[in-house]
Amino acid sequence: MKDIKAVALDVDGVLTDGSFYWGFDGEELKKFSFSDIMGVSLGRKAGLIFALISGEDNGLIDRFANKMGITDIYKGYKDKASALRSFAEKHRLDFSEICFMGDDVNDLKALELAGFSAAPANAHASVKSVAKLVTAKSGGNGAVRELIDLILEKKESNKK
Numbered sequence: 001m002k003d004i005k006a007v008a009l010d011v012d013g014v015l016t017d018g019s020f021y022w023g024f025d026g027e028e029l030k031k032f033s034f035s036d037i038m039g040v041s042l043g044r045k046a047g048l049i050f051a052l053i054s055g056e057d058n059g060l061i062d063r064f065a066n067k068m069g070i071t072d073i074y075k076g077y078k079d080k081a082s083a084l085r086s087f088a089e090k091h092r093l094d095f096s097e098i099c100f101m102g103d104d105v106n107d108l109k110a111l112e113l114a115g116f117s118a119a120p121a122n123a124h125a126s127v128k129s130v131a132k133l134v135t136a137k138s139g140g141n142g143a144v145r146e147l148i149d150l151i152l153e154k155k156e157s158n159k160k
Contacts, residue, residue, distance in 0.1 A: 001154040004116055005097040006049040008072075008084055009144060011061055013103035014120060015052075017140030030060050031140060039145030040068050046152050049091055053083045055106055081109035101147055103127055103139050118147050 012018055015036055021029040040050060050070045054061055057076035065073045072090070074083035080102070088095060096115035100107070103123040111117040111130050119131035120143035128134050133150070137143040 001099070001116055001151050002158045003097055004048070004099045004151050004155075006051065006087070006091060006093055006099070007043060007148065007151070008051040008053050008087055008098060008100045008110070008114070010080070010100075010102040010104075010107050010110075011052055011054040011058075011064070012056060013123070013139045014101050015064065015140060015144060017138065018103070018122075019140075028058065028060070032064060033140055033142055033145070035142040036140070036144035037068065039142075039148035040070070042152065043148040044069060046155070048148070048151070049093075051083075051087045053077055053080050053087075053100075053110065055080070078106065079109070080107055081113045084110045084113055099147070099151065101144065 009015055015032055016030045051072035052061055052065055052070055053074040055078050061075055072087055077083040095113055098114050099116040100110045100114035101118040102111050103120055105124060105126055117131045118133040119127045120135050120139035122138040135143040135146040137146045
């Protein structure tokens with residue numbers, strides 16, 4: 001974890017709890033955690049590069065990215081490993097320098113490609129079986145913050 005320079009995150013089930021609400025007018029709503037928002041903010045301040053990789057093409061992803069200052073957004077990517085490759089190439093990163101956090105079967109190839117893989121506590125069993133870290137917190141409820149805190153802790157302990 002000490003060599004991690006970038007964190008790529010799935011959105012639904014990682015930054016959200018995987019639920020969504022439909023309004024009567026068809027509007028889709030999702031819940032994000034302020035704990036995770038603070039984790040991303042702290043990670044960015046510490047120099048981590050962030051990417052959002054989602055199979056969905058949803059304007060809420062753009063809104064979250066804009067709020068957090070994340071410019072690497074990969075929406076509508078059913079092949080998340082492909083998005084992770086593009087992200088690595090763009091930033092000239094080795095996969096060993098990238099952490100990917102996902103929660104379901106469509107994240108497996110990206111989890112296997114990343115140098116460090118993480119999953120929230122409520123991830124699908126197949127994801128938890130390949131992830132190097134399974135957080136105590138669930139998706140949308142502080143799992144991302146837990147991951148970022150651990151990465152920053154490892155980086156800080158390496159400086160000593």
